[in-house]
Amino acid sequence: MKNKYTFNIFILFTFLLISILHNTALAKVYIDIDAPGFQQFPIAVCDFQNKKAGAVPSAEFNTAIADNIRHYIDLSGIFNILDKKSFLEGVEPGTPETIRFSDWSVIGADFLLRGDMIIAGQNDVIVESRLYDVTRGQMLFNKKYLDKTGDLSALARAIAADILLALTGDEGDFNTKIAFVIKKNARSDIYTMNYNASDMKNLTNHQNIVAAPRWSPDGQYLAFTSYKSGRPEVYLRNLKTGKEKNVSSFPGLNLCGSFSPDSKKLLLTLSKDNNEEIYALDIDAMTLKRLTHSHSIDVSPAWSPDGKKIAFVxxxxxxxxxxxMDTDGNNVKRITFEGNYNTSPSWSPRGGRIAYEGLINHKYQIFSVDEEGNNLIQLTFDDADNEYPSWSPSGRQIVFSSRQGSKSRISIMNSNGLNTRVLKENKDHLVMPSWSPKFK
Amino acid sequence: MKKHLTLIGLLMVFVFGLTIFSGCAEKKAVVKDEAIQEQKVAPTQTAPVAVKDDEAARRAKEQADREAALKEQADREAALKAQAAKDRAARNAAALNDLNIQNIYFDYDKSSIRPDAREILKANADIFTKNSAAKIVVEGHCDERGTAEYNMALGERRAQETKQYLVNLGINVSRLETISYGEERPANEAHDEAAWAQNRRAQFLLK
Known part of the structure; x- marks a missing residue:
């Protein structure tokens, strides 16, 4: 199954590479979407036209592909997708496109996506999509896509990624996964799901205390803490082979931290020297380097994306x-000063900011702060306990878990705290979400 | 105190008696099984030769019967052994339970030993000294508030501080082991201060 998926992606990718580019996307970023005032791009996504109206299977394909694109760009959190019932301009099959931009600006669209279904056979799909800037009356890109596998969602993801690239300068977070822990009674295990909450899979079956899943930045490994042996120890799971290796089983506590940007080192919290300290484990050489020296608890280390610093609690x-602190343990500097319980640091992949959870008015809420400890922003405000923030690879979104009474959720929000969307809701305890790197 | 010790002594004698007795019972049961087995098996060896096909079928059946009987016996023995081991473990646990080892409790987000805990640790250290063969596992626990990961570290800190206190009271460090369960193994499942106070604890296990 997984092989087939990988193969499909490969095929699609190959064809995308050789697909004809009529106009290359303008590499211009229009609006600073990270500005606190940014809301969402209003966009109209038309159903695709059938260039060959006679071809029977394409009758469903042309609306299905548009629905898929709407679904994926909606996931990015930065689009307001206009209801197609509000469209004034009809899309006539087979007619050449003459766009009256005023018809689109009057319904509030800043951007417009149109496209054609050129061929839709049993397995062959060729589509052409065009993105327009409605206010400027300008085409942003026109691109043909060919898919041999009939996998509409992969095709839609590719188009959605191009739309994001044109408007934001990066391709967004498509082809990513979220690992998280489901706690049932006293037992927990790690699960993964796609970033649109589809394809949930159980990864570990330890039926014990399992915690802190962390992806390696190269996407090869998932490290985590498990009490499988009866004690807290750290395991490294090869995501291709499914093999698990115990990498840290010192006396006392062995807690999984995070990987270095080159995926070669794993940060750990160990109590083997009679106090909880942070260590860096060289995964190939299996050598340890102690980084902290204090008589207090030092835990939850997170490596900065430039590899130069480590955040910790x-x-x-x-x-x-x-x-x-620096990666050799020097220059320790406190960056949170508000409140008396701030934990779970997660470093934005674009650098600059650290998200964490803090106790305020008897609730845990997500905050973010810059590396100097300035420009503190509270991101969640509701009546739930919101915990364990983890940034998306694009740095534009944050996944977190929340708990309110018996309800437990994994949700994502934009990195400015807006547009929270629930990915999974459950009576079991859903905790410790961790966003994967981008898979190829 | 002395009276208490006598009671413990009596209890230990009783426990030993039980162990020996149950050991005997186990052996007897085995012997009995073998007797049955022999009775079943014996006729097959002296059976007269009959029609060849029947003979082969009969032999196969006998072989199967014999194997089934052996397996049954093995299963019975294993079950008895497992039961005996379980009983022994339960008796050990009960005996250790009767030692009256008490938990100690901590303040919120703290791992320092409270004054009330010092008295308990002294009493516990006496018990550990008297049971010098047993290893001591110090379990550190937290209440549910806060981050699971930080709580695992806090639980370890509580276990370590407790261990150090016991070392200072003269318990040999090589007998002591720590484990943190963070907030994952609450003693009281409720979500209020009374429950949290019971959950912020160090617990002791002799083995």
Missing amino acids: SNRSGSPQIFL
């Missing part, structure tokens, strides 16, 4: 707070 000043 320490209670050296009396309560758990977020600190930064």
Whole structure:
């Protein structure tokens, strides 16, 4: 199944490479979508036209592909997708496109996507899609896509990624997964799902305390803590072979931290030297380097994307707070000063900001702060306990878990705290979501 | 105190008696099984020769019967052994339980040993000294508030501080082992301060 999926992606990718580019996308970023005031791009996505109206299977394909594109761009959190019932301009099959941009701006669309279904056979699909800037009356790209596998969602993802690229400068978070832990009674295990909540899979079957899943940035491994042996130890799972290797089983506590950007080192919290300290494990050489030296708890290390710094939690000043240090353990600096319980640091892949959870008015909420400890923003405000933030690879979204009474959720929000969308809701305890890197 | 010790002594004698007794019972049961087995098996060896096909079928059946009987016996023995081991473990656990080892409790987000816990640790250390053969596992636990990961570290800190206190009271460090369960193994499942106070604890296990 997985092989087939990989194969499909490969085929699609190959054809995309050789697909004809009429106009290359303008590499211009229109609006700073990270600005606090940014809301969403209003976009109209038309059903695709059938160039060959006679071809029977394409009758469903042309609406299905548009529905798929709407679904994927909606996931990115930065689009307001206009209801197609509000469209004034009809899309006549087979007629050449003459766009009256005023018909689109009057319904509030800033952008417009149109496309044609050129061939839709049993397995062959060729589509052409065109993105327009309605306010400027300008075409942003016109691109042909060929798919030999009949996998509409892969095709839609590719088009959605191009739309994001044209408007934001990067391809968004398509082809990513989220790992998380489901706790049932006293037992927990790791699950993964696609970023649109589809294809949920059980990864571990330890039926014990399992915690802190962390992806390696190269997408090869998932590291985590498990009490499988009866004690907290750290395992490294090869995602291709499914093989699990115990990489840390020192006396006392062995807790999984995070990977270095080159995926060669794994940060750990160990108590083998009689105190909880942070260590870097060289995965190939299996050598350890101790990084912290204090009589307090040092835990939850997160490596910066440029590889130069490590964020971690320490209670050296009396309560758990977020600190930064160099990768050799020097230049320790506290960056959180509000509140007396700040934990779970996660570093934005674009650098600059650290998301974390903090206790405020008896609830845990997600915050983000810059590396200097300035420009603190509270991102969640509702009545739930919101915990375990993890950034998407594009740095534009954050996944987190929340708990309110008996309800437990995994949700994503834009990195400015807007547009929260629930991915999974359950009576079991859903915790510790971790966003994967982009898979090829 | 002395009276208490006598009671413990009596209890141990009783426990030993039980162990020996159950050991005998086990052996007897086995012997009985073998007797049955022999009775079943014996006729097959002296059976007269009959029609060849029947003979082969009969032999196969006998072989199967014999194997089934052996397997049954093995299963019975294994079950008895498992039961005996279980009983022994339960008796050990009960005996250790009767030692009256008490948990100690911690303040919120703290791992320092409270004054009330010092008295308990002294009493526990006496018990550990008297049971010098047993290893001691110190379990650190937290209440459900806060981050699971930080709580695993906090639980370990509580276990370590407790271990150090016991070392200072003269318990040999090589007998002591720590494990943190963070917030994952609450003693009280409720979600209020009373439950949390019971969950912020160090618990002791002799083995």
